[in-house]
Amino acid sequence: MRDPAFLHRLYEVLLESYGPQSWWPADSPFEVMVGAVLTQNTAWNSVERAISQLRKNCDMTPERLLLIPEEKLEELIRPSGYFRQKAARVRGLCRFLLENGGKDLSRLAVLPTSELRERFLALKGIGPETADSILLYAFGRPVFVVDAYTVRLLERLDILPGKGSYGEVQDLFMRSLPPDAGLFNEYHALLVTHAKERCRKKAPLCKTCPLNGRCDFGRSLI
DNA sequence: GTCCAGGGCCTAC
DNA sequence: GTAGGCCATGGA
Numbered sequence: 001m002r003d004p005a006f007l008h009r010l011y012e013v014l015l016e017s018y019g020p021q022s023w024w025p026a027d028s029p030f031e032v033m034v035g036a037v038l039t040q041n042t043a044w045n046s047v048e049r050a051i052s053q054l055r056k057n058c059d060m061t062p063e064r065l066l067l068i069p070e071e072k073l074e075e076l077i078r079p080s081g082y083f084r085q086k087a088a089r090v091r092g093l094c095r096f097l098l099e100n101g102g103k104d105l106s107r108l109a110v111l112p113t114s115e116l117r118e119r120f121l122a123l124k125g126i127g128p129e130t131a132d133s134i135l136l137y138a139f140g141r142p143v144f145v146v147d148a149y150t151v152r153l154l155e156r157l158d159i160l161p162g163k164g165s166y167g168e169v170q171d172l173f174m175r176s177l178p179p180d181a182g183l184f185n186e187y188h189a190l191l192v193t194h195a196k197e198r199c200r201k202k203a204p205l206c207k208t209c210p211l212n213g214r215c216d217f218g219r220s221l222i
Numbered sequence: 223g224t225c226c227a228g229g230g231c232c233t234a235c
Numbered sequence: 236g237t238a239g240g241c242c243a244t245g246g247a
Contacts, residue, residue, distance in 0.1 A: 040229040046245060047228085081244040085230085127230045147228050192228050 006159065007176040011183070014190040021189035024137035026051075030103055031060055032138040036130045037089045038080040050080035061103045062094035089125030096123055105139070113141045128166045136188070142179035145188040146170045149195030 025044075026032045031051065038047045053076040058064035068076070074087040096119075101107030108116060113135060120131040128146070135141040146169045154160050154169060162168050177183060 036228090039227090041227060041242090042229085042244080043227040043246070045227090049245090079244065081227090082229090082242050083244080085242060089230090125230065129229060133228080145228085149228070188228085196228085 004176045007173060011177075011187050011190070014194055015186065018190055018193050021186060021193055023185055023189040024133075026137075028060065028103075029105060029138035030062065030097070033093055033097075033134050034060070034065075034090055036133040036137070037093060037125065038077060038086055040082070040086070040125075040130060042081050046080045050077040053077070053079070062097040063102065066091060066094045066098070085125065089123075092123050092125065109139060113139075113143065116141070117143070128170075132170075136181060136184055140181045142181040142184055144170050144173040144177070144184045146173075147188070147192065150188070150191050153191065153195060 024032045024035065025048075026035050034054070035047055035051060038050050054060065054065070057072075057076055058068060065073075070087060070091070073091070074083045077083050077086055077090070080086060097103065097105075097108075100119075108119070111119070116139065117131055117135055120126050120134055121128070126134075132143045132145045135143040136145055146166050151164045151166075151169055154172070155164050160169065160172070173184075173187075177187075
């Protein structure tokens with residue numbers, strides 16, 4: 001395990017390299033939630049197409065979205081893949097929101113973060129990453145979002161104490177950083193941006209990584 | 223044609 | 236508690 005300042009320095013270098021990412025790309029908290037489900041194991045380009053089609057067919061509220069017949073909904077989100085599963089998951093999310101105050105989220109917003117997280121995790125098709133994305137990007141809670149990119153990067157940097165489970169990686173970030181939702185927002189987005197450009201599965205060595213030669217990590221970021 | 227993408231569920235050991 | 240199969244489209 002490296003010293004706690006490592007993750008601070010990593011953030012600074014990523015921010016300098018890529019600039020602010022201004023996530024999440026959505027028009028409303030509800031759209032963040034829908035996008036979080038649709039982007040599961042799916043490229044964002046495909047999700048954008050699906051959301052664009054949804055916008056044309058409803059005003060992106062849980063009420064209106066539930067009025068779309070199931071088969072029609074599947075057709076609209078087809079570009080984002082796993083469309084049958086995701087249609088059911090989005091509908092389940094909408095029902096949950098309607099039961100808890102609808103689009104304005106004011107009833108959910110008063111809940112403590114841990115309880116809010118449990119509520120979303122209880123929904124079928126919403127696992128740790130999707131729930132945390134919703135907490136951070138729709139509710140502004142200081143929760144660090146871990147994704148496959150982040151785990152892969154830390155494994156390659158050999159800075160994980162254990163095997164790199166979701167909770168383990170999340171704890172590492174949240175113990176090393178102040179509980180700042182703005183920081184977590186930007187950090188996760190930067191990790192995704194970096195990974196998309198430099199740390200794909202088939203790019204084991206990142207020769208053009210902006211971190212190369214510009215940090216004292218002892219080895220290049222790969 | 224093959225690999226991969228901003229996961230999660232279910233089933234076997 | 237965890238490894239492996241499955242879900243599906245679209246771009247590189």
